[in-house]
Amino acid sequence: MSDDGGAGPLATLRERLAAADERIARQRAVVDGIVDSVRGENVDDEHDPEGATLAWERQQAGALLAEAQAERDAVRAALDRVDAGTYGRCEACGRAIPAARLEARPTATRCVEHTG
Numbered sequence: 001m002s003d004d005g006g007a008g009p010l011a012t013l014r015e016r017l018a019a020a021d022e023r024i025a026r027q028r029a030v031v032d033g034i035v036d037s038v039r040g041e042n043v044d045d046e047h048d049p050e051g052a053t054l055a056w057e058r059q060q061a062g063a064l065l066a067e068a069q070a071e072r073d074a075v076r077a078a079l080d081r082v083d084a085g086t087y088g089r090c091e092a093c094g095r096a097i098p099a100a101r102l103e104a105r106p107t108a109t110r111c112v113e114h115t116g
């Protein structure tokens, strides 16, 4: 019935979701660890050079965490589209997104033409 040959985008999306969840858990642990060490040492971000480093690290870890969460949201949205039967269709023109593009970017919501 379905035209997906073998693994297909669903398997890729599920793998990505698991990977994103893992990244989120790891980054959260990193962020928590940095927050704890900042608290533990009661550092002054402005005057303690180590505090500035920690603040920078916390910012980087926070950015990576946000990135992983955005990836998870995008994958979840793609899985919803699979359920709804709209996956792989450009949301701008409604045409099918080429398989090669979906393979490279399984969370793509638009064809190359309509990607801003």
Ligand SMILES: [Zn+2]
Pocket: 090, 091, 092, 093, 094, 095, 110, 111, 112, 113, 114
């Ligand atoms: Zn399009």
